[in-house]
Amino acid sequence: MFKNHVKIAWRSLKRQPFFTFLNTIGLAIGMAGGLLISLYIYDEVNFDTMFKDAERIYRIDADIKFGGTESKSAEVSAPMAAAMERDFSQVELTTRFRDLGSMLLRKSNAEANVKEQGSTFVDATFFEMFGLDLLEGDVRTALKEPNTLVLTRTAALKHFGLKDALGQKLLLNNTDTYTVTGVIEDMSKRSFLRNHNVFMSMAGSEEAKNQEWTSHNFFTFIKLNPESDIADFQEPLQSMLGTYIMPYVQTFLPGATEEQLVASGNYLNFSTTPLKDIHLYSDRDYELSQNSSIQNVYILSFIGLFLIILASVNFMNLSTAQSLKRAKEVGIRKTLGSDKSALIRQFLTESGLISFISLLFALGLAALATPYFNALSGKSISIPFTDPFFWTALLFGAAVLAFLSGMYPAFFMSRFVPVKVLKGAGSTSTGGGNIRSFLVVFQFAISVFLIVSTLVVFMQLKFIQSKDLGFTKDQVLIVEDVYTLGEKTTAFKEEVAKLGQVENATLSSFLPTPSSRSNTSFFKEGGATAENSINMQIWNIDHNYIPTLNMEIIEGRNFDSQFATDSTAMLINESAAAILGVQPEEALGMRIIRNFENGTSNYFTIIGVVKNFNYESLRENIGALSMTLGRSTGALAVKLEAGDFMNAITSIEGIWSKVAPGQPFSYRFMEDSFNTTYKAEQQLGSIFMTFTLLSILIACLGLFGLAAFNAQKRTKEIGIRKVLGASVGQITYRLTTDFLKMVGIAIAVALPIGWYLMNRWLEDFTYRMEISWWVLATAALIALTIAILTVSYQSIKAAIVNPVKSLRTE
Amino acid sequence: MLLQLNNIFKWVNSGGQRVFLLKDINLTVEEGEFISVMGPSGSGKSTLLNVIGMLDNFDEGKYCFMDEPVHTLKEKHRANLYKQYIGFVFQSYHLLDDLTVQENLEMPLLYKKVRNSERKSLVADTLDRFNLVGKKDLFPTQLSGGQQQLVGVARALISSPKLILADEPTGNLNSKQGEEIMELFKQLNEDGVTIIQVTHSEKNATFGSRIINLLDGRKL
Ligand SMILES: Nc1ncnc2c1ncn2[C@@H]1O[C@H](COP(=O)(O)OP(=O)(O)OP(=O)(O)O)[C@@H](O)[C@H]1O
Ligand SMILES: [Mg+2]
Numbered sequence A: 001m002f003k004n005h006v007k008i009a010w011r012s013l014k015r016q017p018f019f020t021f022l023n024t025i026g027l028a029i030g031m032a033g034g035l036l037i038s039l040y041i042y043d044e045v046n047f048d049t050m051f052k053d054a055e056r057i058y059r060i061d062a063d064i065k066f067g068g069t070e071s072k073s074a075e076v077s078a079p080m081a082a083a084m085e086r087d088f089s090q091v092e093l094t095t096r097f098r099d100l101g102s103m104l105l106r107k108s109n110a111e112a113n114v115k116e117q118g119s120t121f122v123d124a125t126f127f128e129m130f131g132l133d134l135l136e137g138d139v140r141t142a143l144k145e146p147n148t149l150v151l152t153r154t155a156a157l158k159h160f161g162l163k164d165a166l167g168q169k170l171l172l173n174n175t176d177t178y179t180v181t182g183v184i185e186d187m188s189k190r191s192f193l194r195n196h197n198v199f200m201s202m203a204g205s206e207e208a209k210n211q212e213w214t215s216h217n218f219f220t221f222i223k224l225n226p227e228s229d230i231a232d233f234q235e236p237l238q239s240m241l242g243t244y245i246m247p248y249v250q251t252f253l254p255g256a257t258e259e260q261l262v263a264s265g266n267y268l269n270f271s272t273t274p275l276k277d278i279h280l281y282s283d284r285d286y287e288l289s290q291n292s293s294i295q296n297v298y299i300l301s302f303i304g305l306f307l308i309i310l311a312s313v314n315f316m317n318l319s320t321a322q323s324l325k326r327a328k329e330v331g332i333r334k335t336l337g338s339d340k341s342a343l344i345r346q347f348l349t350e351s352g353l354i355s356f357i358s359l360l361f362a363l364g365l366a367a368l369a370t371p372y373f374n375a376l377s378g379k380s381i382s383i384p385f386t387d388p389f390f391w392t393a394l395l396f397g398a399a400v401l402a403f404l405s406g407m408y409p410a411f412f413m414s415r416f417v418p419v420k421v422l423k424g425a426g427s428t429s430t431g432g433g434n435i436r437s438f439l440v441v442f443q444f445a446i447s448v449f450l451i452v453s454t455l456v457v458f459m460q461l462k463f464i465q466s467k468d469l470g471f472t473k474d475q476v477l478i479v480e481d482v483y484t485l486g487e488k489t490t491a492f493k494e495e496v497a498k499l500g501q502v503e504n505a506t507l508s509s510f511l512p513t514p515s516s517r518s519n520t521s522f523f524k525e526g527g528a529t530a531e532n533s534i535n536m537q538i539w540n541i542d543h544n545y546i547p548t549l550n551m552e553i554i555e556g557r558n559f560d561s562q563f564a565t566d567s568t569a570m571l572i573n574e575s576a577a578a579i580l581g582v583q584p585e586e587a588l589g590m591r592i593i594r595n596f597e598n599g600t601s602n603y604f605t606i607i608g609v610v611k612n613f614n615y616e617s618l619r620e621n622i623g624a625l626s627m628t629l630g631r632s633t634g635a636l637a638v639k640l641e642a643g644d645f646m647n648a649i650t651s652i653e654g655i656w657s658k659v660a661p662g663q664p665f666s667y668r669f670m671e672d673s674f675n676t677t678y679k680a681e682q683q684l685g686s687i688f689m690t691f692t693l694l695s696i697l698i699a700c701l702g703l704f705g706l707a708a709f710n711a712q713k714r715t716k717e718i719g720i721r722k723v724l725g726a727s728v729g730q731i732t733y734r735l736t737t738d739f740l741k742m743v744g745i746a747i748a749v750a751l752p753i754g755w756y757l758m759n760r761w762l763e764d765f766t767y768r769m770e771i772s773w774w775v776l777a778t779a780a781l782i783a784l785t786i787a788i789l790t791v792s793y794q795s796i797k798a799a800i801v802n803p804v805k806s807l808r809t810e
Numbered sequence B: 001m002l003l004q005l006n007n008i009f010k011w012v013n014s015g016g017q018r019v020f021l022l023k024d025i026n027l028t029v030e031e032g033e034f035i036s037v038m039g040p041s042g043s044g045k046s047t048l049l050n051v052i053g054m055l056d057n058f059d060e061g062k063y064c065f066m067d068e069p070v071h072t073l074k075e076k077h078r079a080n081l082y083k084q085y086i087g088f089v090f091q092s093y094h095l096l097d098d099l100t101v102q103e104n105l106e107m108p109l110l111y112k113k114v115r116n117s118e119r120k121s122l123v124a125d126t127l128d129r130f131n132l133v134g135k136k137d138l139f140p141t142q143l144s145g146g147q148q149q150l151v152g153v154a155r156a157l158i159s160s161p162k163l164i165l166a167d168e169p170t171g172n173l174n175s176k177q178g179e180e181i182m183e184l185f186k187q188l189n190e191d192g193v194t195i196i197q198v199t200h201s202e203k204n205a206t207f208g209s210r211i212i213n214l215l216d217g218r219k220l
Helices: A002-015 A017-045 A080-087 A126-130 A153-159 A230-250 A258-263 A275-281 A294-321 A323-335 A340-377 A388-414 A433-466 A482-498 A564-568 A574-580 A645-659 A670-676 A679-713 A715-723 A728-762 A773-799 A803-808 B045-052 B075-085 B101-111 B116-129 B145-157 B175-190
Strands: A057-066 A069-073 A091-107 A114-122 A134-137 A148-152 A169-172 A176-184 A198-201 A219-224 A267-274 A476-480 A502-507 A519-524 A533-541 A553-556 A569-573 A591-595 A601-610 A625-629 A635-640 A667-669 B003-014 B017-029 B034-038 B060-065 B086-089 B163-167 B194-198 B210-215
Touching: A002 A017, A002 A340, A017 A275, A017 A294, A017 A340, A017 A388, A017 A679, A057 A275, A069 A533, A080 A091, A080 A219, A080 A230, A091 A126, A091 A198, A114 A153, A148 A153, A153 A176, A176 A198, A230 A258, A230 A267, A258 A267, A267 A275, A275 A294, A294 A323, A294 A340, A294 A388, A294 A433, A294 A679, A323 A340, A323 A388, A340 A388, A340 A679, A433 A679, A433 A728, A433 A773, A476 A482, A476 A645, A476 A670, A482 A502, A482 A635, A482 A645, A533 A574, A564 A569, A564 A601, A564 A625, A569 A574, A574 A601, A574 A625, A601 A625, A635 A645, A667 A670, A670 A679, A679 A715, A679 A728, A679 A773, A715 A728, A715 A773, A728 A773, B003 B045, B017 B045, B034 B045, B034 B175, B045 B163, B045 B194, B075 B086, B086 B145, B101 B116, B101 B145, B116 B145, B145 B163, B145 B175, B163 B175, B175 B194
Parallel strands: A114 A198, A148 A176, A533 A625, A569 A601, B034 B194, B034 B210, B086 B163, B163 B194
Antiparallel strands: A057 A069, A057 A219, A057 A267, A091 A114, A091 A169, A091 A219, A134 A176, A148 A198, A169 A176, A476 A635, A476 A667, A502 A635, A519 A533, A519 A591, A553 A601, A569 A625, A591 A601, B003 B017, B003 B060
């Protein structure tokens, strides 16, 4: 019987190529989209699971508020790790990372430096903590000695060969010489270390040995004892504040107590993040690599689900719509002795077959779309064609989909009563129209919702990009790693500034786009007390900084080389004035004190207030910031005149290679650097747009099919109406309005939902657009236009048929 | 006695009023009879045939088929009964367009769960008997009306029913084709199959042994 079902199903599909085509394509698109999204999500939720004992590894985090500034740090102080291991039996092992970002490497015999991304100091326990082994070298001794380092396979191959790397010497940042003591397999793309290539021994780092309990610069991981529960660790962890940190604070704030700290609204709260949760749940000020968020996973899951549902709904709609054609068959079969269950099986076989064919198409589509999807999502996903689990899941999924979408039509059609449906060539309605209408409304509601979402995401991005940032990022070229020029940096800056196309140039490691940051405690004049302490960014800049970036000074003045006293002058931003508790104009002349470890202190006099400019993502508020004159040579920001930038870049590179032969020249535009801050949103926007297009396409396929069947069903009616004198326009109108009503209802349902949910999404942004009525109107208009175009083609086609023809075939 | 209808009423409610489709029908059919049902259009012939074939329900009265009280049987049981004993022939043939002649013939056997080997031989016999061997792999649309109806009859007969119900079996055929079908019926009847046919043609009615006249749902 099953063979028979398949044979008949195959023939009936072949006999209705149009219907089969629409159904298959719709399902295939839905499945392909669903498949890619599933792979994406699978990838996202499996971060850092490859590490041995991953479920026992936790990162120590700290929420800090001190001196008016709050921070959510993923790093803690250097001495924490040793203290935890010593004091708490729950802690089996600790490992610290001190992230260094990019670094210049040079082989001892080489002329030129090579830039290496992702270098970090790490404790020798690294390998044991994460269950890692070395390709070359001895895992037990590899990072024990100072000035030793381990390279990943990629980095090792870049500089030496796999075998030759061991024992080689590398000059780092032109200063320290390190010996390669190991080569490790590249870090998994699915791990928090995916961007790291150089692991340097912590043993040589002075900073790692200091006892500064309030400098939070070390990513610290613990491995919990298998018998311990992380919930029981929270209390001991927090107790370190009393045991270690307060005594340390008292060395520079005599008499400070924990009670005082809490009473003044300050805090230092420790917490832990499970290793496996870092990727999706951790969003702290500075992370070892850029994380994703569980919210995006949810959003994508919904989009994937929507796609599949849309495709499935299409299937139901098209199947029941053509039930008129199948009704006769059902009647005959029943009179031949078929019972309902046999008919249901027959119809399910049909949907199974369609679903299987669609699956094959979907795999092809997905394989073709993978590179595009990867570009879109920033992943490197491939379809695991050789994985048996994948195939099992896939076939199971397809079977479930076939069952769910085939069930309704199967039950619907198997219920037909033979005497009714066999009665002559009568045009008895087979019903189901209401459900069909409901399903169309449902499909379009989803599409309209997705259109609204896409519009809002893109408009918010546009809003961010066009927002007055308080500085001008356009036409600013950033030359990186200027510090490698050493003594010659100033000469380089002056040479560049002389170029015709260069308006201005400034040397600083601190830029409003992602770059160095430095947070320090200061005191207001009047004594080193907790009340007087304030926390601010402190940036070292030069005289040209403010004009180069076109920042606005709202009170006072910029640094001026004519005033020798400006070496102790300070610019602050409006937020800093606010935490000082004064109006900008009152801030001028105030003195700020900075205490140093060695007991000396510095006074700074405020000479100007800079209008707030956004130096963090626009998701955050603008924090307090101060700027002083100082040598800071991380980058040279160059303001260019409009014109041929390539020309200017070539000239600058020419100066670079003259000043520093052999050093790699790297640059970027500030604009691009700014945009990378919103990469996540941009990706979300593109993903939204792509899948919105797909869902609209699927919905249109369904609508197109329905319109076709509707027109077909009414061929006779249309013929008669035309004979009676109806015009093509009138008939088209009749056939189209029914559908448009449904789309109208869908719009009415989807707009409020879209408005509500997208407002929720916008709440994440400190700077956000308003969703105005015309955004919603645009979405509605897009949906209506698409629907009209889809339906009217069929309607017009039906309306212009010669009535004589349609009536004769009846 | 093959079947017996006692005081059968069937009605529909239309505008708050009962419209009778069948009114007080009494009918006894013996095995081996060949009955022709006649009457003007709309008189209830098809309705009666559907009631006898258990495709349609009635509202009042008793219907016994081979001593089984049909009016008390469950849907499922009833379906089994007609699957077993009744074959239908329709005016518009009602062949399955997706199936070949051979597969159309096989269909009722599949539903009766006849074993594969037996099925094959039955189909082969029937194809032989109705001279359809050369057409066995054609689809219905590739046949003439008469040939399609021949397949229809063959299909009704393949599971050796006791009763054939035919609603205007020659209505769509020309007179020569119609005559051939009627000859076929006559011969089947002589082989012992009971036949009830609806017809508008006096000539066709004479092939039968008895004529029932209907008017407005009433037996005359
Ligand atoms: N479901 C129904 N609802 C209301 N009236 C019905 C229904 N089915 C049949 N009828 C009516 O019952 C009457 C008998 O119909 P039936 O089809 O049995 O006629 P007939 O004798 O077979 O006619 P014809 O020779 O034209 O085929 C007709 O008047 C028809 O309008
Ligand atoms: Mg009739």
